[in-house]
Amino acid sequence: MSPGRVTDTTAPTTVRRVLQRQIMPADRDLDVLPLYVDPDPAVLDADKYNVGGNKGAKEVNKATLRQQVSSGTTIDPDQIVDRFAVRVEHGNRLSFGSYFNAFPASYWRRWTIVDEVRLSVELEGRGSSVTVYKSMANGRSQRVASQQVDEGAAGGTFVFDLSLRPFVDGGWYWYDVTAGDEDVVVRAVWDTEVPADRAEPGSVTVTITTMNRPSFCADLVGQLGSEEDVLGVLDAVLVVDQGTEKVREHADFPAAEKALDGRLRVIEQGNLGGSGGYARGQLETVRAGTSTYALMMDDDVVCEPQSILRAVTFGDLARRPTIVGGHMFSLYSRSRLHSFGEIIQTWRWWWMTPEHVLAEWDFGARNLRSTRWLHRRVDVDFNGWFMCLIPRQVLDEIGLSLPVFIKWDDSEFGVRAKAAGYPTVTFPGAAVWHVPWTDKNDALDWQAYFHQRNRIIAALLHSPYKHGGRLVQESVNHTIAHLVSMQYSTVELRQLALEDVLAGPDKLHEVLPHRLGDVNTFRKQYADAQLQPDPDAFPPVRRKPTKRGHSELEVPSKLSQLITAGLMPLRQLRKPRALSREFPEAEIAAMDAKWYRIARYDSAVVSMPDQTSAALYTRDPELYRDLLKRITDLHVKLYRRWPELAAEYRAKLPEITSPEAWDQTFAPWTGGDGEKAGER
Incomplete structure (x- = not known):
């Protein structure tokens, strides 16, 4: 030297x-x-x-x-x-x-x-x-x-x-x-x-919320433990089991547990929905303070394990703490992508794909190199929690999930994070396969309550418009569409949701453990909510022949739909045809069960989107009048009170999403001391 x-x-x-x-x-x-x-x-x-x-x-x-x-x-x-x-x-x-x-x-x-x-x-x-x-x-x-x-x-x-x-x-x-x-x-x-x-990768706590899907869940846990490099970034996998069919009791569970080599914890608690399950995982991640990220993942998915490693790598190298979401492919048509990214249309306060994005895209028919729109970057407002990586720093700063059971918890969180300076990226090359939303019945069954209530709560928290933009008017339109379609249970649930919104945010945690039971009990009194798997459970179709010479299954023009929208609410006031009280006038397939078609009949057997059952819809003019009045009264009240409600919900947001508030909600399953008494 x-x-x-x-x-x-x-x-x-x-x-x-x-x-x-x-x-x-x-x-x-x-x-x-x-x-x-x-x-x-x-x-x-x-x-x-x-x-x-x-x-x-x-x-x-x-x-x-x-x-x-x-x-x-x-x-x-x-x-x-x-x-x-x-x-x-x-x-x-x-x-x-x-x-x-x-x-x-x-x-x-x-x-x-x-x-x-x-x-x-x-x-x-x-x-x-x-x-x-x-x-x-x-x-x-x-x-x-x-x-x-x-x-x-x-x-x-x-x-x-x-x-x-x-x-x-x-x-x-x-x-x-x-x-x-x-x-x-x-x-x-x-x-x-x-x-x-x-240089070193961040670490992850994966939270899987499960409810009576032990086979799916055990398979998913096994997938997470199937590759050494993926295991290298996993601190823990938390399975929050909220069902009665326990994942621990499934035959495939021991092998899946072994694959994770001591990283698996099963937490059992009451059914608090997806928001309660994910919030438990978020809380455990925040309190442990060891993982860089919390990863939310549905129980009924098939995972591409490398997606986790890619999401972590992208998050590690992001300019600022960033939520990294995966895409969702259909579990039933596995080359079909559900959506390439989602935004909130703030005037309507509704989730949607950006204008240039085509939903339900089949890569098996036209792959990346042949598809022009797939090459433009898609910027999003949120990512669904079927697969979503959240930096622990974000949870520390803005709080945990809203206590809303299901629906809008993930989208509200993304909007809340964005307002705090934390973007969401739906990242190509990271994905799971999941049952697509289009194959579910969540606009008509018990979930209709949560759709309505939680959408309005999210808008009260984040809408930039004094009275929520178009949301109140759109809520009226949708409710009346259900009403003229004889979907009285759905209308009642939407009204119940409005009443709960108007009651304010203070009871969101309190009602979380039992609201689903209340909703299910309430809706079962209506015929349209009484599903029958046996087609012979309904009387045969009988109807006086009509003079129509064209197919009733044709999609009407926009002008025709507007005319129908104006006339059908008036038609509901007429006395039903006598024969319709004994026999349904039609059988309507789920794919054709649009409001403008159902509203023509005084009774009909309508099949459900999941193809497992059907229900008998029967027109009731007296109930129609009562519901129409209540629809009007509640929406007028919501519109008038919007500014004060928005202020109240926004003021309470830090409190209701805080770890301390969630601690109280989890107390029945933790012994009330924040310990992991739900573990076994």
């Missing part, structure tokens, strides 16, 4: 960190392969600006957007070498421009400190090559670089340094691999240089 030379003994200021790995489906399920690889050429749909403003052209383009461009070609499951490797057969080309294997560059650019990524692709096969592409926000793809295995070599590792600068509005990176004279095995990793203090 030369005299006077100083040796630098400080630790390195930056290190390389893996952002995501190439993955393949763990169970080799052919239905989900389109989410991992794409063997077809890209057939990009038309640009809306090329389509122009012509109404006819826009309608044609809208129809073509969902047309299948997939050839049906797929890889053989035997080509999946392992979780992180796939074999491409000689002479074939395979694209990794797919939901789980493309790199969502615009999300990393917008929300994280990362400004450059490195893609390393390992090829084992003579004559093979890899080509890297990127897309712009409008979906157009550009070739970035290409490399090939040297002549005579058996393979090689190819590295591409890729900037994130050109991804302000959207865009992805991906790579295609072409096999040469022999098969090629492909592995790939995306990583980046990060500050040394961000």
Whole structure:
């Protein structure tokens, strides 16, 4: 060592960190392969600006957007070498421009400190090559670089340094691999240089709220413990069991528990709904003070385990503490995405997908490279708690879930966090498979109460409009639609919800353990809530023939619907046809049970969306008059009192979402001292 030379003994200021790995489906399920690889050429749909403003052209383009461009070609499951490797057969080309294997560059650019990524692709096969592409926000793809295995070599590792600068509005990176004279095995990793203090991953406490789904829940727990790198970020998995069919008693539970290697805790408490279950996990996470994140996850999902690792990595490298949500694919049509992101339309105070996003998107019909709108970044207001990673710092600052049982707890939390400066990102490449909302009956059954009450509470807390914008008027419209549809139990529940909103926030915790029971008991007195699985439980359909010469199943025009909306409330005052008192006038399938169709009849057998049962709807003019008056009175009262109610709910929000308030609610199952008496 030369005299006077100083040796630098400080630790390195930056290190390389893996952002995501190439993955393949763990169970080799052919239905989900389109989410991992794409063997077809890209057939990009038309640009809306090329389509122009012509109404006819826009309608044609809208129809073509969902047309299948997939050839049906797929890889053989035997080509999946392992979780992180796939074999491409000689002479074939395979694209990794797919939901789980493309790199969502615009999300990393917008929300994280990362400004450059490195893609390393390992090829084992003579004559093979890899080509890297990127897309712009409008979906157009550009070739970035290409490399090939040297002549005579058996393979090689190819590295591409890729900037994130050109991804302000959207865009992805991906790579295609072409096999040469022999098969090629492909592995790939995306990583980046990060500050040394961000080298280690944050840790997670996962909360699964379960209610009488022991098989689903045991399977999910097993999935969480199935991969070593995912286990490495798990502090604990809390199963909050609120049912009577205990997950501990399921045959698959011991193996699932063993897979988590001491990280599993089962907490048993009364049925406090999703908000009560998740709040328990949030409280346990805050009180333990060890995990960086709390991850909310439904019990009836199938999880892509790498999603957890990706969400944690994204959260670790975010510019500021950020809620990181996953996407939801359909459990029944596993390449179909429910929604690519959700926002709150504040004037209506209703959740919805952004304008350019197409819901129920089937990646099996048109994959990422062929779908223009998927390349534009989608910014959201909240993420559903079917999979949602929340920094513990956010819980410390803004509190826990609202005590509202179910519905709007997750969306309200996202809006509350955003107002406090904590964004939510629904992150591509992180997802679960779940029963889609469209296959449920939550607008008509007992959940109608919680939909109505909690939507209004969330609006009172956060709506920027003096009287809630359009919400009160929309509530009137929806309630009357149910009323003319003879859905009297639903109308009563919506009225009960309004009465509880008007009573103020003080009893939200108090009623949480028993409100569901109250609601179910109350609604069962109405015929439309008495579901029958046996079709012979109802009298046969009889009706005097009509003069209609057209199908009653046709969708009416908007003008026709407006006319019907004006006339049907008046029709409800007429005396019902005598024959309708003994025999239903129609059988209406769930898919056709729209208000403008049901309202034509004096009685009808209507099937439920879950296809397990049906109910007899019977028109009652006297009940109609009574409910119509109450609808009017309650909505007028809500409108007039909105400013004072909003002030009251907002003032009480910190209190009702505080750990101390939740401690009191959990006291019957914790011995009242905050200890974990619910554990076994």
